[in-house]
Amino acid sequence: MPSKRKSVARTGGTAPAPKAGTPGAVAAAPGAEPAPGAPTEPASPALAPRPSLSLLGYLLAFFVALSALTLSLHYSLPKPQAEAPGRFAEANAMETMRVLAYDFGYRIVGTKEHVDAEEWLEKKLRAYEGVHKTQWGDVQVEVWTQIGDGAHRFDFMSASVFKKYYSMSNLIVRVSPADNPAAKENALLVNSHLDSTLPSPGAADDGLGVGIMLELLRLYTSQETPTVGPLRHALVLLFNNGEESLQDASHLYITQHEPTRGSIRGVVNLEACGVSGPELLFQASSEELLRGYAQARRPFGTVLANDVFGSGIILSDTDARVFEEYGHVEMLDMAVVGSSYLYHTRRDIPAHVQPGVAQHFGDNVLDIVSYLTASPESKLAHTKPFPRRKPPIYFSIFGRFFVHISNKSWKALSMGFSAYANFLMSSTVRADRHFNALGTSTAAMLGMILSLVVSLVSANAVALLMTRGLNSGMSWYSHEALPIALYAPPAIAGSFAVQLALRSCFRDANAKAYLERATITAMFSIYTLGLMILNAFGIGSAYLLALGSITSLLAATANDFILQSFGRIELKHYPANRRVEPATYFLLAVVPAIFGSEGTVAFLDLFVPLTGRTGEISPSDHIIATIVAALAFMALPMLLPLSHRYGTAFLVRAIVGLLAISALMVAIFASPAMTPFSPMAPKRLFAHQVENITDGAWTMHMGHADAAPNFAALVEDVRAHIAPNHAVAELEIMDENNSAYDILYPVSAFITPYKFDIDTPAVPSLWAPKGAKSSRFFITAKDETLDLAAGTRRVTIEVTKPGLIWSVMAFDADILEWDLPNVLPPTGGRQRHHVKEVGRAGVDSWSLTMLLRLSPEELAAARARGQDRRPYTHLVTSAKGAPSAQPRDPSRLWIDFSALDAQGMWPSSRHLASSRASLGMFEKMNAFLLDQHPEVDSMLLSVVAGVAEA
Template sequence: MSGQPPRWGPIRSILALSPLLIGAPLFALRQHYTLPEPLTALYNPTTKQPQLSEARILSHAKYLSEDIGYRIVGTKEHALGDEWMIQQAKELDDVCTRAKERSPERKLECEWWWQQGSGSHRFDMMNKRLYKTYVNLTNVVFRLSDGTPEGKQDAVLVNAHVDSTLPSPGAADDALPVGVMLECARVLIETDDWEPTYAIVFLFNNAEESLQDGSHLFSTQHAIANTVRAVINLEAAGTKGPELLFQATSEQMIEAYSHVPRPFGTVLANDIFSSGILLSDTDFRQFEQYLNVTGLDMAVVGNSYLYHMRKDLVENIEPGVAQHMAENTMALLQHLSSPASPLHSLASGYVKPRTVFFSHLGTFFLYSYATARVMYAGVFVASLLLALRIKGGARGVRPLARGIGAVAGGFLGALVGANVVAAVMQRVLGKGMSWFSWEPACLGLYGPAALTGALVSQYLIGHVPEHTVMTSMLLLQSFAALAIQLLGIGSAVMFFLTSAPLLLALVLDTLKITRTGDGVSLWTYALAQLTPLLTGTQIVATVLDVFVPLTGRIGGDAPGEHIIATIVAATGAYTIPMALPFMHRFGTRVSSRVVVILSVITALSMALFAMRAPFDRLHQKRMFVIHMENVTSAEQHLHIAAADAAPGFDTLVHSMAEQFDAHGKPPTSRQLSDWDSEWDVLYPFSAFLSPYMIDMPVDEQYDGEPSAAAGKFVAISTTNDVVDKEKGTRSFTLVVHHPGIIWTAVAFDAHVLKWTLDDNPPDEYARHHIKEASFYGNDRWSVDLVVKYPSPISSEIPENIKIDFVGIKEQSMWPGKKAEKQFGGSAMRTFEALDAWLDEQTVGTVDAMLIGCVGGIALL
């Protein structure tokens, strides 16, 4: 008899660990999602000092998104948003005048500009080459400085966009950040003892959703653009939770972010965004490309189901979201305008980030890559020495190899288990995306499957002592931290945060400080599991908040089911790494029983999720519908598409065809290429779509209305058309005249030698796409081209260039123009009936973007 207390069984052991297993995630989630108390008063009732008011911010957002409405570039509402923005600048200027009257000696100057200009820029996206052109777009610019030339020489730019996109009123995206900026400017001006050492430039840009035209206009044409040294870009892809720092491009700006009161961001998010995995972009691109500046990109990302949807309304913005963004933004502006600001040093260039940073339970940590390499190397060396000492030197290599195989096999098994279930749900049962309407739901479907796969994999390895598994896990994690960091990837910190506490736990266990019997103590498990639970829970929450709603807009061909299954398996393995040695603690007999239980749970979970509908009224399916009037053929069609792989879309479209097709025929399936122009107003996002087409009847009122088929909307022509037979070239100005039409797009095939879009057209015969966005009332744009012909030219008149063109009727967008539906023609009459039909048929689970377009072909 050894006299040691008997080892507890699995159930009793789990019960003993349950306070940790339940309490740590709950605590982490509470810290993760906690928002500040919203403030309503403009002034602190005790100190009488100005304060940031969420109520004021949301009133701005509500006016823009609901009183004005859908501020799509080129519409009347977009012009109204511009007028309102000018009025806000004037009011801030008045506030500034009164502040100066109160404190005449105060060093404060307020200036504002209404910028208007035209331009063009190349905008590559999704591996597609695209050119943008715009006419008379506007920005409102407001600057705070101390009034001296020195104080204006170096500035921080804070940016948000006033416009919204096609199917959305844009309360969060981006009226909320507009309100945040206005409120920060007011509070700074009214704080009598605040004086800026460095200037702050507030840019309210008017054309982000049309592919960042407003930020391009400011960056390339505004007189004070060359004073900008750093940028803070404010965005929103959701309506809930804290705003996430997802891009930081210099060490100086990461250090500046450390001064915010409620940090929320990690180098992991920065690395994911920089990798291009997320096909998303912001105005930040234009500032980087044309101003060569550093900065911070911050966005609200929780509940991104409403991103670019009709329900992006103030009523759906969570209380505290505006307060959180405003307080962090204010702290950044105060620091960057203070004497401690790094702005002056950024004038001579900035250091690209070689900084590890992360927020953990509300505390912000940052340190250099050099420090990280030392720390991670120290943990790895200590882990290696500990492993060799525990396993008896070289004699322990073989057991450790088996342990490493067990850990690696467990991770791969988790991936396989989750993805097998994903394949069954998607391809066998036809019940994909059943978890969509609640971000954590996928944990219930793929969590048991991943754990089952991890345990099944252990049968290939055989039994390995739990201590060996833990030691092998320590070696793998510490090695991963060091190796990934040596590659210059700051996200290696995620493995450091799990290996360091595991090292400590094993050291204490080896010294028998935590051990009360044979084998590994439960205290060792608790110490080793605490940090992964806290860190992993925060990672799981953030990643699922981003990626689950994202599957609703990444295209029907994307493997959304497998993406989510893989995320659950990988983040689950990170969050509960001690599950594997814990199972080896009790041998194969217990593991077999657990596998059976988990298999039953997985099967039951699949059955339950197979009965779930992916969408509901607050988590809707996105549908894209274009009513196309073809100028060339005088035909009308409905083009219908979705951007997800959820089941049921085909059935819905066939039902729609029965109701709306001119001849009651089934819809025609389409496969889009760069030579299909019907969807070019959404190019290159249209590459995500696999649309259908329905023939539409020409309604009784069509002949009497000013329709596209009557040729009254779009005219494509050339001027200055000259053919040089010797050089084999044709020079001309392409002119697009589009009264009443916005967001025009043209596409053509040619070998362009020179044009006014940029200095670097492709040196080959290629397909070219040019998209336009202009201010309301501007109905003409042009581009000069020189194209190459085959040499020699064989006829007096060379071959014509075929131009595919398309545009959106400014008065034919539902529901944005619902109040003026009588002016929208046949498209709006169709949309009114179709929208009501969709709501009835789908019980409100579909949000359709309904736009009326005209298009056709011109030979030049």
């Protein structure tokens, strides 16, 4: 039999006919008479010998080599440069970073270090004031120090925070041509922030941005200025001093700095949520600014990032939103994103910033700013937002080239893709009608969609096994690439399983073999259809489907018109298992190897570390499994047609092999050796040592913001060391009533906290009612006005907080009016409110005036006691609803208030450990964590809290 089968194949004999009614039942059976009047169809050519497996090795080598080249270019950074005329110097930017992170350290708004750093920077900026000679003429430098008060609303997820800031500050520099005052009418703003977060030395975030901006100032005022010509528009440098406190300083600038705010036409925002690799353009709102970005010598940006960030999936925010919302100014938002494990941790120090990061970022910013401020082609004066439903398409290639296509041109190209895909499919169906190309291609389309679905399901099944079955969630967290090893094999196996099931639907050997070519038709059909759908919804990320469409269209075209002859296809010259030439797979692999590999690492570099701060309730394993499965499907499109090239038996072996690899990976990742965290991919620990000044109790609250298991064991380990005589920790409910974490509200929603008692220090409290009057922390109600007819109460609540920062009032009320300028109180009746304050060091009190609507019970209590305009201070010493010697007055507010001890944060105040009880506890806790749990990065804060009736 084998020899006879080969003989038939060589002589062009026909294969056995398919069963009637199957998809392959088109050609008549051998020897059968055609029906009267029916056209005579030549028989389909018999199958050729099975193709050589050598293609797999060559294709793998080609894909790996091209991917390696792409990733090498993606991660490559320029050589750091020393100071030289007309050249950006990383050495200078790193020195600025070193001074800020090491000499000043933790620059938390409200602390002395925060003010000291600002004074140091102001001195450097003042040295540039005046007129400077450059090769393009004289430039004028003006410097302002802005200090002011204000208020704004900050929305995060479904929560709203109302902010009041006092003595917030900015340092502002304007560079403009001395002989052209009109240039000041249109300015480009470059922004970074001087402050750091709780508590982090903020080397990259945002000492890097400050260092880049100082270099811009040096270069713009030097004789050898590197601009492309004389300045046509002014350059404004905003060194804002309050971003980490929820964008207070940028709000102050864009709403109150009259000398410059009205001239701003565009913003370039410099940020960092990582310490390595190229910076990412992750938000853009104007085509004119995108043309400026296109001048960057090493671009790395994509409209996909813009879509992802704009969707709210990335739970973060930057000053760019404030400029856009309050100033209606368009922006480019750029940030270093590599190794973002260290973002907002103690480990954000200059030693961990990869050499070349500042040079890469600085060179690009210099190119962008030079074009927008000095090029005759710059349209800075005419920036306007692009419509959200009609975004331009932009993306980078190899970190060297930037593609920018207007929405109108993109729609025209998309229609062209669609028309050509329709032509090619029609031509293929007609030429391959002897293989029932239409029916087989339709089945292949369904198979492609199901392959994606099942690959997602398969990867998520492994995620479910890891989290629920093996209690090994997030075991891949310590490196961004590890999820590929765990979740890609089951995803691909699931995709192959669908293709195996699809083959079983066809009994005819020719139809099974033709699935290889039909799958390529399915690919460009599905991608093109998806492209048109996403375009209809105005989603810029449609370009990814366009790349898939282009890839498969070009591969199909080359296969049918160049590698093979379309005329010979129509004459049925090619057997079904020779309809795809080996070279076609290399064409299918080019674009995925470039865009797929870079897109995969970019996505994982961003999302894997992000799962370490999205909360315990976040299904981190399922999120990452879904991303890996989707990326594998998009980055390896050649696998679907390739799965049909070597027959059913080979496909079965491939599935079994992938399942075996998957089982091995599950065993490895579930083993004790695979721990989620490491010193360079740390677990974030949020520890609040809370002094309750109403009852004198001291408690330790320990929370985490990831879904990794065994956190309770870590808490108990710490408790046994620092509070061995107290009961084990208990799980707290994290909601908007948990005042222990109000300092971090609304980010606190992502924290799962535990609580245990600790020893009360022997030294007297600084802030309790029995402490010195000059240091008490208390709430006062004053200037009360009751309108019993209208059922309202107007009252001023004053917070006195000497030595404390970032104070918060949380209370339930129905607010009709308040004195937050330009901020309307929320509607909807009685609800929970969080009003937060931040101020410069030395701001020891603040107030809020409100008009409240009283409920019937509150109104009755107010009528009973009468109006009281005298200052009223009353600390509550019992929980809500508990018996008390002093029953609560329903007509007054029940306020949970809290604040940070400005000198009680570890390690920023470690020099005070011997004189402050809370720091002594943190010193002991910190030493234990460093010794026993080096994989933990702890945020150790001293919180003073209480409950007041006002």
